[in-house]
Amino acid sequence: MFERIIRILVKELLEIRRDRWAMFRLIVPPLIQMLIFGYAATFEVYHVNTVILDRDHSQESRDLISHFVASTRFDVVKIAGTERDVSQAIDDGTATVGITIQPRFAAFLLKGEKAPLQVVVDGTNSNTALIALGYVEQIAATYSASQGKTYATRIPGGITARVEDLDVAQRPWFNPNLDGRWFFVPGVVGTLSLILTVSLTASAVVREREIGTLEQIMVSPIRPYEFILGKTIPFFLIGFAETALVAVFGVLWFQVPFVGNPFILMLGTALFLLSTLGLGLLISTLVRTQQQAFGANFFVSNPMFTLSGFSFPIASMPRPMQWVTYLDPLRYYLVVIRATFLKGVGIAVLWPDLLAMAVIGIGLLTLSTLRFRKALD
Amino acid sequence: MTEVAPKEPAIEVENLVKRFGDFTAVDHVSFQVERGSIIGFLGPNGAGKSTIIRMLCGLLTPSEGRAIVSGIDVAKDPETVREHIGYMSQKFSLYGDLTVMENLRFFGGIYRVPRTILPERIRFAVTMAGLEGREDSLVSTLAGGWKQRLALGCAILHRPPILFLDEPTSGVDPESRRRFWDLIHSLSEDGVTIVVSTHYMDEAEYCNTIALINRGRLLALESPTTLKKRDLGGDLLSVECPDIGKAISLLEGQPGILDIAAFGNAVHLLVDPAKVSCHDLEGRLTTAGIPVERIGSIEPSIDDIFVRMVGENSPQGGAG
Numbered sequence: 268m269f270e271r272i273i274r275i276l277v278k279e280l281l282e283i284r285r286d287r288w289a290m291f292r293l294i295v296p297p298l299i300q301m302l303i304f305g306y307a308a309t310f311e312v313y314h315v316n317t318v319i320l321d322r323d324h325s326q327e328s329r330d331l332i333s334h335f336v337a338s339t340r341f342d343v344v345k346i347a348g349t350e351r352d353v354s355q356a357i358d359d360g361t362a363t364v365g366i367t368i369q370p371r372f373a374a375f376l377l378k379g380e381k382a383p384l385q386v387v388v389d390g391t392n393s394n395t396a397l398i399a400l401g402y403v404e405q406i407a408a409t410y411s412a413s414q415g416k417t418y419a420t421r422i423p424g425g426i427t428a429r430v431e432d433l434d435v436a437q438r439p440w441f442n443p444n445l446d447g448r449w450f451f452v453p454g455v456v457g458t459l460s461l462i463l464t465v466s467l468t469a470s471a472v473v474r475e476r477e478i479g480t481l482e483q484i485m486v487s488p489i490r491p492y493e494f495i496l497g498k499t500i501p502f503f504l505i506g507f508a509e510t511a512l513v514a515v516f517g518v519l520w521f522q523v524p525f526v527g528n529p530f531i532l533m534l535g536t537a538l539f540l541l542s543t544l545g546l547g548l549l550i551s552t553l554v555r556t557q558q559q560a561f562g563a564n565f566f567v568s569n570p571m572f573t574l575s576g577f578s579f580p581i582a583s584m585p586r587p588m589q590w591v592t593y594l595d596p597l598r599y600y601l602v603v604i605r606a607t608f609l610k611g612v613g614i615a616v617l618w619p620d621l622l623a624m625a626v627i628g629i630g631l632l633t634l635s636t637l638r639f640r641k642a643l644d
Numbered sequence: 645m646t647e648v649a650p651k652e653p654a655i656e657v658e659n660l661v662k663r664f665g666d667f668t669a670v671d672h673v674s675f676q677v678e679r680g681s682i683i684g685f686l687g688p689n690g691a692g693k694s695t696i697i698r699m700l701c702g703l704l705t706p707s708e709g710r711a712i713v714s715g716i717d718v719a720k721d722p723e724t725v726r727e728h729i730g731y732m733s734q735k736f737s738l739y740g741d742l743t744v745m746e747n748l749r750f751f752g753g754i755y756r757v758p759r760t761i762l763p764e765r766i767r768f769a770v771t772m773a774g775l776e777g778r779e780d781s782l783v784s785t786l787a788g789g790w791k792q793r794l795a796l797g798c799a800i801l802h803r804p805p806i807l808f809l810d811e812p813t814s815g816v817d818p819e820s821r822r823r824f825w826d827l828i829h830s831l832s833e834d835g836v837t838i839v840v841s842t843h844y845m846d847e848a849e850y851c852n853t854i855a856l857i858n859r860g861r862l863l864a865l866e867s868p869t870t871l872k873k874r875d876l877g878g879d880l881l882s883v884e885c886p887d888i889g890k891a892i893s894l895l896e897g898q899p900g901i902l903d904i905a906a907f908g909n910a911v912h913l914l915v916d917p918a919k920v921s922c923h924d925l926e927g928r929l930t931t932a933g934i935p936v937e938r939i940g941s942i943e944p945s946i947d948d949i950f951v952r953m954v955g956e957n958s959p960q961g962g963a964g
Contacts, residue, residue, distance in 0.1 A: 274753030278742065285741045285782075479735035483798075486701045486731040486808075487754045488723055 271489055275497025279471070283501070293505065297459045297513050304455040305521050308578075309447040312398040313339055318362035320347040325373035327414070331384075334410050335366065340402045353387065363389045364399050376414060449524070452517040453608040454577045457600045459513055460536070461543055462568050464506040468547025469560040472498060477556060491639045495632070499544045506540045507533075527607030531614060535603035538621055541628025542596035548635035571597050599623045652715055654679040654806050654837035655700065661708035662695050662860075669695040671860040672709070677839065677853070679805075682832050684851030685841035686950065692860040693841035694733075697810045700839065701731050714806060730804035734811035736795035740784030744775050744794060747783055748801065755802035762801075769797030772827060789820030796827060800836075807831065809840040813847065825850045848946045856950055863953045868946065876944060876952050878902045878914045881922060884938040885911070885929060894932050895925075905951050912948055 283289045317335060321328050335341045344362055347353045353365040369383035376382045386403050388396040475481040484494060514532075518525050550563045573579065574588070575597035581589055592598050599620035606612045614621070655677040662670040670692045677683045685693040698704040700711050702722030711718045714728040738747050748766045757765055770776055773793035775786075783791065792812060800807065809828070813821045825847065832838055840851070848854050849868050856863040856871075864871060885891050888906050895901050895911075900919030905912050913925070926936045944952075 270756055271754055274750055278739065278746070278750045281746060282739065282741050478740070479733055479737035480739060482703065482733060482735075483731065483737040483751075484754060485703060486726055486729065487751075488726040488756075489754055490723075 271493045272497040272500070275494060276500050279498065279501040283505075293463075293509060294512065297463065297509060298516055300459055301452070301455055301513055301516055302520075305448055305452055305517070308451045308455075311447055312395055312402065314342045315340060315364050315395070315399045315402075316344045316362045317341040317364045317366060318345040318347050318353055318356040319343055320350065320353050320365070320367040322370045323368050323372035327373040327376055328368045331368065331372075331407070331410050334406050338402070338406060340399070340406075357387060357389050360389075363392075363395065364403065366403065376411075382411075448521050449609060450605070452521050452523045453514075453604045454601055456510060456514045456517060457539070457575075457597055457604050458572055458577060460506055460510045460539070461571060461597055461600075462564070463509055464502055464540060464543040465547040465550070465568060466561065466564045467505065468499065468502045468544050469550040469554075469564060470557050471502065472548060472551035473554060473557050473560045476551075491636050495548060495636050495639060499548065499632075502544055502547070503537075503540050506543065507536060510536050510540075523608060525608050526611035527609075528611070528613060529607075531617065532604065532607040535600060535607070535617070535621060535624070538624035538628055539596055539600040539603075542624055542631055545628055545631025545635055549631055549638065552635055552638040571595050574598065575601055577601060593623070594627070596624050596627045652679075653677055654681075654714060655839065656712040657696075657700070657709070658711075659709035660696065660699060660706050660711055662692075662699060662704060663707045669860050670699070670706075673857075673860075673862045674709075675855060675862065675865050677837055679837050680832060680835045681852040682828065682838045682840065682850065683853045683855060684848055685839070685855045685857055686845060686848055686946070687841075687843065687857035689843055691857045693857055694810050695860075696857075697731075697808050697839060697841055701729060701808055702726060727802075728805055730799040730802070730807040732795050732799040732807075732809050732812055734814045736788075736791045738783045738791060738795055738798065741782065743780050743782055744770065744773075744786075745779045747794065747798060751798040752801045757802050765801050765803075769794070769801060773797050788816045789823070792816050792820060792824060793827065796824070800831070805835070806837045807839070809838065811841055811843070813842060813844060821847070845945070845947045845950060854946070856953060858950075858954045864949075871946060871949055872944060874944075874949055876914055876949070879917045880942055880944050880948060881913045881915055881925065882907075882938075882940060882942045883911045883913065883925065883929070883936060884909060885934050885936050887934055890932075891929060891934050894929070894934070903952055903955055907947065912942075912951075914952060 319332055319335065321332060332343070332346075336343050341364065345352070345356055347356065347365075350367070353367060356362040357365050365387040367385040367387070369385060372382045372384070384407060386400065388400055390396045472481070475484070514525075517523050546567065547564075550560055550567070554560045554563055574581075574584075574592045574595045576592070577597070581592050581598070584592070602620045603617050603624075606617060653676040655675075657676070658674050660670055660673045661668065673692075673696060675683075685696065687693055695704065699706050700713055700718060702718045702725055706719060713725050716725050716728075718725050739750070742750065745766070748769055749762070752762045752766065770779060773790060773796070775781075775790060775794060778786070778790075783794065786794065796809075796812065813824055816824070821844070828838055828840065829850070840847075842848075848871075852867060853865065854868055854871055855865050864874075883891065888909070888911055891911050892904055892906060895913065896904050900916045901913060902916060903914040915925075922939050922941070926939050929936050
């Protein structure tokens, strides 16, 4: 049994070594993707183009505007003269947020009543819109709190001047500055390793089908599991090295901390690779050409990415979608990878995720082994 | 290795059928192949030759019928059959990015040729393919003929008693084809049973038995000599003239003309000797303005027999 597995393994490594561009393809694109993700993928919202209409023209309203101007979150691109100007700016895309300070703003403030402030946002990018709205509220709240204090000193004992000093003490654990990169970089490691190993494995088998060597191997007395092991072990090793490369790069370049046990991450990576290699092999038994394999990989990897919790919280998905995420090995791997990078928790916490990946991986590998023999019919 | 009784045929096929959906690729084919003989499957592309060979190798499962190879039912125990067979397809399936030596070592390992005898077998294969001194060349740099012989070398590293060759000479120059057939003959002399498919009718002469296949059906199964002596039901004439198309449309369906087909720059006619003679035919063509360069009676070739038999067996009446 080992004779044949080693033969295939050696052949596979020889072919990779012969491929002048293989090393380049394995190293450069993942690092570039890591850089792109690291710098571009962020939920933070800065420099939102903003138009402001001041219909009160009071000291208070100008004071509020200065708060927006001073904030790095908003770029006040225009002071509008009329309501039309505001809607025009939103319509033609000059601004994403329109803030209207209604007449008698200062008067209401002075009386200690609610001062009217209208905010219009361009909802086409709902995510940015929501986050921007949040910042508007934050700035308004900060402003009214400071105003309240001012009035409290001005009119001592006045009921309306009572300020509720509700100070929320924020203490985000594991990522004290809530740096988005800390969240993304470990996720990118998992996602890249998914896309790479699935496509490598699928195309390695399909390529043999295309050139006809698969048929040649099938007429030999080789056992399916021997072929599959010989074919997957090299990609397991490559996937492992790849993950390590991307992870180390993420830590060194983006300064994302790694506080956990590297052995647990290695164990998690190994189990995750079982799933991706199994998936690659399964695709290879279902398609005829490398192009089809590429298409199938795209078709499978994208939903896996979406359902993994990489960027969209699983808890916010509809119930049936949440059930589907349980089949997604990337879901578990992201838990393991983020937990080992940022939290440093151990097997005691992570065992259910590790077990789930092992089950999915063994299931996929078994399925593809069973399917392999019948592939010509 | 299971012992096979000496008298037992190497291959026995009974009513083999293969359907792909509605399409019947192989339609109730039965034959036997004696050990050490060469059987050639002849027929146009898509006739079902490759499908039969693939079923015999266990690459495809028969829809109906039975195939016994080396005394073993292929459908029941394909793995054991695979120990006894060698297979080479028209693609000469080798790894282009590996060297000659690396390919040989790979296939030797897959077939578990013992380490002690593998070097000697590899040497033999290299000599057979005429690749001495090019052991370290990448296979992708080799010309077709060499690739073909190397593929054969890889297929026989484990000394299989039965060898399946699926269109092994397609796309190879005539000199390499001749050389390849010499190799096949020497293997056959060593007692290897060879099943080969081709669409080159001239290669039929090299086989002990010919199986003519068209549209999935076996039309004939006999030696090339017997096949050529078949009574076509008339005399075969060959006419060489400049405008073959015109000659065919003029003569087709005329009384006494049983069959007509173009063969290169000549027209072959099957005629009823009682109604049509060479002289008569030449007269008719000349009158129609077609100068006849040469006319005469000829011995039927395998091609003629094939075209005639296909004509009789196909519902459309044409040679497909």
